Amino acid sequence: MRRGVHLLEEVEFHPMNSRRPLEYLRWLTDYKREDDRLAEGAHELTEGMSIRSREIDLVGAFYAVGITGHPQFKVVTLWDCHGGWDGGWRQMLEIYDDVKENLFLSDIDDLRFSAFSRPLGAAPGSPALADVLAEGYAAPLYLFESAEVRPGAALDYLEAVREERAPMLADHGHRLVGLYEVQFCDTEVVTLWGTDIDAHLGLQRARDAALGMDDEVEADHRLVSWRKRAREFLSGPWRENLLSPYPGSKLAPRD
Incomplete structure (x- = not known):
C-alpha cells in the first residue's frame, strides 16, 4: 500500500470582506464537483481554472472558526492526491512544466490575499481519506x-x-x-x-x-x-x- 499524500492549504482574505471567503468556497466546490465526473487519469491545465483532475480530490473545504484563534477571515482546504506521489502529486507538478502562460491566469485573481500550502504525508496508522469518505463519515x-x-x-x-x-x-x-x-x-x-x-x-x-x-x-x-x-x-x-x-x-x- 502506498503512502497517502495530501495537500493542506490555508487561504486568507484582506481587507476584511466577509463575502470573499464565501465566493471562494462556492467557486472551489463547484468546479471540483465537475472534476469528479472526469475519466480516471484525465487531467489538464486550463485557462482560469488551474488543473482539472479527479485524482486531485478536494476532500475538505472549511471556514475557519475565527474565535478559536484563526485570522479572520480564513479558509482551509484538504486535498487527497489519489495514487500518492505518482498520481495526483505528479499531476500537480506537471502544471509547472515549461511555465505555461495559463499557469498565471485564474478566475479567482484578486479574491485571495494570501495562500500557504503544506504537502502532507500520512503517518502510519492514519486513516485513509478514501476510506473515511466511503464510510460516509462527516462531522x-x-x-x-x-x-x-x-x-x-x-x-x-x-x-x-x-x-x-x-x-x-x-x-x-x-x-x-x-x-x-x-x-x-x-x-x-x-x-x-x-x-x-x-x-x-x-x-x-x-x-x-x-x-x-x-x-x-x-x-x-x-x-x-x-x-x-x-x-x-x-x-x-x-x-x-x-x-x-x-x-x-x-x-x-x-x-
Whole structure:
C-alpha cells in the first residue's frame, strides 16, 4: 500500500470582506464537483481554472472558526492526491512544466490575499481519506492541529498521538481523521479530528476540571498529562483551531 499524500492549504482574505471567503468556497466546490465526473487519469491545465483532475480530490473545504484563534477571515482546504506521489502529486507538478502562460491566469485573481500550502504525508496508522469518505463519515466541526516538533521527531510524535491521545479524545467525542507529517521539512506535523459543539465544550470543561477550575463536571487528568507528554516532542509553537466544513464539501454533513 502506498503512502497517502495530501495537500493542506490555508487561504486568507484582506481587507476584511466577509463575502470573499464565501465566493471562494462556492467557486472551489463547484468546479471540483465537475472534476469528479472526469475519466480516471484525465487531467489538464486550463485557462482560469488551474488543473482539472479527479485524482486531485478536494476532500475538505472549511471556514475557519475565527474565535478559536484563526485570522479572520480564513479558509482551509484538504486535498487527497489519489495514487500518492505518482498520481495526483505528479499531476500537480506537471502544471509547472515549461511555465505555461495559463499557469498565471485564474478566475479567482484578486479574491485571495494570501495562500500557504503544506504537502502532507500520512503517518502510519492514519486513516485513509478514501476510506473515511466511503464510510460516509462527516462531522459538523473539525479540530485542526499544527505543531512544530524537534527535528526528526515528527513520526514519533504522531505515533504517540495515535497510541496515547486518540483513545482519550475518542472518549470525549473526537474521531481521528488524519495524522500527517509535513513533507520537505522535518519539524512540523498536522492532525485532524472530527467533533461537534457538545464534544468540544465537554473536552474543554473536563480539562478545566483537571486543572481545578471547574467543580461541576468530572475531571479527566489524562488531558493534562498529555500536554506534558507532548512537550517531549515539541520544540516550538503548538496550536489547535476549529474548522466548520462548507456545505457540499465531502467531509461536510449532508442534509
